[in-house]
Amino acid sequence: MQQTGTILSSVAMSSVIQRPFHWVLTGSLVMSMVLAGCSTNTPAPITDIHSSTPSAPVPTVSGQSYTVQPGDTLFKIAQQHGTTVQAVANANGITDPSQLRVGQVLQINGGSSAVAVAPAPVTSPTTTPVETPATPPKTETTPASSVNTSSPRASDANVINWGWPANGPIIQGFTANTKGIDIEGAIGDPVVAAADGKVMYAGNGVRGLGNLILLGHTNGFITAYAHNDTLLVKTGQEIKKGEKIATLGQSDTTSPRLHFEIRRRGTPINPLSYLPSR
Incomplete structure (x- = not known):
């Protein structure tokens, strides 16, 4: 079948x-x-909610934008900013969970839907996103x-x-x-x-x-x-x-x-x- x-x-x-x-x-x-x-x-989250470590970089928040860090999920980011997963996804045109990557800059709280992607950090066990x-x-x-x-x-x-x-x-x-x-x-x-x-x-x-x-x-x-x-x-x-x-x-x-x-x-x-x- x-x-x-x-x-x-x-x-x-x-x-x-x-x-x-x-x-x-x-x-x-x-x-x-x-x-x-x-x-x-x-959309489904893409990373384990337990995968971030104490040594991970401190999340960078600037105005209405947020830079995705190792261990982040849409659910976690939404919680940190007092909004919903759907709101973050809609604001950034996210329809594919694989779009969430370390170094990606997201607009929060109804910001522009444009998504800018910053250079990705050097690959390591703590920075590899979990695929869905x-x-x-x-x-x-x-x-x-x-x-x-x-x-x-x-x-x-x-x-x-x-x-x-x-x-x-x-x-x-x-x-x-x-x-x-x-x-x-x-x-x-x-x-x-x-x-x-x-x-x-x-x-x-x-x-x-x-x-x-x-x-x-x-x-x-x-x-x-x-x-x-x-x-x-x-x-x-x-x-x-x-x-x-x-x-x-x-x-x-x-x-x-x-x-x-x-x-x-x-x-x-x-x-x-x-x-x-x-």
């Missing part, structure tokens, strides 16, 4: 939606994970019996207490294109948080991912949950592992499923190397 989905490519949970996760969250969260927004919903899930090419669903459901355990798998976001069989494995896995289910099945975190994005503004949630976690991790039927959380909400955040759906895909991604500092990683055995 045809595939869509992959959250947080280069929000987006660096990374919403190049893959079935069609990643706020980023090709396919929190994350090439790079898409034009659709509808009137808020990007729209993958449509592919046929692989029969569950032939999907590889095993992967070597990651060395940092125990940094976070992970859990499965849904109970169904895996119908699409992790590849460079999918950037996550697809879990089969019935419409209305529960979708739960894979770990403690904070909602970075909840909406359907990332094309190809349907109703999407991006959760930001500690240590630079983002998880993305796409194609949901109903979203049960809101941006900024604190979430516990196992808490129901959505119901499984078929939004922007050909059959009921959850597209799930884990991104570490913007890089898609195989969820099967982190999730517990089942």
Whole structure:
């Protein structure tokens, strides 16, 4: 069957939606994970809300403009300036989450919609934006019996207490294109948080991912949950592992499923190397 989905490519949970996760969250969260927004919903953030460090440069605010710093998201910038994500996006003509880059100058509080981009700093682990899930090419669903459901355990798998976001069989494995896995289910099945975190994005503004949630976690991790039927959380909400955040759906895909991604500092990683055995 045809595939869509992959959250947080280069929000987006660096990374919403190049893959079935069609990643706020980023090709396919929190994350090439790079898409034009659709509808009137808020575009997904592109960087992990926990990714900034004490050594990061102090944000530069000048009048009605703001220079994007490492670790920034649209949500974070809007909070700092007492406005909304949609207002910042509208003021700067942002329809693609990948437009947010370190060094970019944004107009705040209804300023000009022109966006000036300053020279980017030298690339380093703390200045690389997290790409959002990007729209993958449509592919046929692989029969569950032939999907590889095993992967070597990651060395940092125990940094976070992970859990499965849904109970169904895996119908699409992790590849460079999918950037996550697809879990089969019935419409209305529960979708739960894979770990403690904070909602970075909840909406359907990332094309190809349907109703999407991006959760930001500690240590630079983002998880993305796409194609949901109903979203049960809101941006900024604190979430516990196992808490129901959505119901499984078929939004922007050909059959009921959850597209799930884990991104570490913007890089898609195989969820099967982190999730517990089942």
